[in-house]
Amino acid sequence: MNPRRSTILKTVPIQQDSLTIYWSLPFHLILIEFKNKNYYLAAIKRTQKRSTTYFTMVKSSDHCANINQLFNKTFVQMHIIRRIKYYHLPCQQYLLNLSCFYDDIDLCFCYNLEKQRLANCFEFNHNMTFDCFGESVCENGGQCFQDSPTCPQRTSCICQLCFYGIRCQFSSNRFGFSLDGILGYYFQPNIDVVHQSSMVKISLALIIVFITIGYINGILSFIAFNNKKICEVGCGLYLLTSSITTLLTTTMFGLKFSILLLAQMKIIANRLFLHI
Structure with missing residues (x-):
């Protein structure tokens, strides 16, 4: 009987070297x-426990090699029934320090049995289609992952090149200075602001400063130029309009950053709202 396979998608941020x-x-x-x-x-x-915590470090020796790297071309072209009986040999070559290997059908891992080192193989689908059984929410060709084929509780997307976001909804294939393209890669989903990257924290602090200065400048300008005598002159009317424009622009800038932050942190997930 083939083992049951469940998948979970995790992303390791640039500034981290571990995940939970x-x-x-x-x-x-x-x-x-x-x-x-x-x-x-x-x-x-090897043994099942009701609740336990595992800590492990993935090393280069844990890499699963393809049989093309372990056997010659003639051997690889043999029928699976003829060649699989020799699959113990790579595990017994201690110079390889091999943990696992795979072919087109099976995936094998090496284990110790008494004084021997043997291979345990099972069928493994290398060409799974990740579309969440036709219910994918990923955009722009992104692959959809579920933590279980039956009754999934978590869905994640892995994006194609030049796309990012929790649903691969953002694109960076065009040059620009939008907040999406500049800061999108630095946001970490499902993590509060306190534990976001330094780039996000610095950007948030600078934006708060800019918004504060913008509001102070706009409000003081509006108070100063909101006068009938001053507005009788074209220059005064222009300055009053500029103060109102400053307030509106500052408000839109703050909303833009807030929506980007909340969307990337998965606090806002309404697709219709994000497409507006």
């Missing part, structure tokens, strides 16, 4: 998969 995964289902293996079938064996759980 909370998992409520029983498991035996933890595999980390990067793009292009790049697998790492993170942990093997």
